[in-house]
Amino acid sequence: MIVISSINSKGGVGKTTLTANLAAMLALRGQRVLTIDLDPQSNLTFSFISVDEWHRYYEQTRTIKSWYYDFLYRNVESELAPLIISPKHVNQAIxxxxxxxxxxxxxxxxxxxxxxxxxxxxxxxxxxxxxATLRVYSRLSQGVRQLQDYDFVLIDCPPNFSLVTQNAIVASDYLLIPAKPDYLSTVGMDQLRTRVANLCQNYNAHLDKAPASMRHLPHIQPHVLGIVFMMVTFYAGQPIKAQLEYIEMVKRLGVPVFQTYIRDNKSVYADAPRDGIPVVLQQRIRAAQQDIQAEFSQLTNEIEEALR
Ligand SMILES: Nc1ncnc2c1ncn2[C@@H]1O[C@H](COP(=O)(O)OP(=O)(O)OP(=O)(O)O)[C@@H](O)[C@H]1O
Ligand SMILES: [Mg+2]
Structure with a gap:
């Protein structure tokens, strides 16, 4: 089982879009994928199920919130398995x-x-x-490690570096960093990398001093798989000049950057969540959608390659 988190403290860069479409793409290739929505905005949740369904069946007892509540208010380390649901539309499509x-x-x-x-x-x-520190920071990791029957766990993080996001990083084998090719994304990238490195260092240092009862916890070293540039505007077969400059700037930071860029296409992405099916699985294929499917397919090849 491989655990990958989609992280970036910057909002609206495509974390959720990447998680949903990568999950779909991997499932198309026969993989069993669990997605976990850690963002209170719940965009990933509502890309797969309707708001009505969520209120009716899951709001009270089957969300990651109730699981954290067990830990916080009942001091119970519950399992994640009972929370898992199989969204209908996406699974019909695959x-x-x-x-x-x-x-x-x-x-x-x-x-x-x-x-x-x-x-x-x-x-x-x-x-x-x-x-207490080790228990709090490793809560999600311990939950995820009990899961069986999955090839991949993809965690969609909120746009911040909260304790919940840090829980995801501690639980991850790999990190994917979606980003827009613009000024603020390039500025934030170095900071994100430093924060992840500091988190790992601190967590591992705590583990080294841990009591015997916590020695079973593994040291962490989530590996940055790479930056995925999302919402890229193309002209004459390549990203427009201004964006290319930002992409080059990020490459110079020494973080791996995936060669496949996901193109900007408002009309296709804007309506996608309503159907409960990520763009790559949508049947109503127009030319633009075929391009998008090809892009995500290529990106998935690259990600699979990086995991080897
Ligand atoms: N390639 C694309 N072209 C055009 N629009 C896109 C593309 N990818 C995502 N979007 C749209 O951009 C918006 C932000 O994307 P998304 O929700 O995936 O970002 P996010 O990083 O998860 O945001 P947040 O930080 O709020 O969780 C959404 O409305 C989404 O539909
Ligand atoms: Mg999101």
């Missing part, structure tokens, strides 16, 4: 391909979890603080 896309839903109130997770870290005694 029915002939032996793969599947499952989902753990998010919840708007996940927004408050961070404050409570942080309050867990406040302990007067150093030994208690160490144990």
């Amino acid at each position: 029915a002939d391909h032996h793969g599947r896309v499952d989902l753990i839903c998010s919840h708007l109130e996940l927004m408050t979890i961070d404050i409570f997770l942080a309050s867990r870290l406040k302990r007067s005694n150093a030994a208690q603080r160490l144990e």
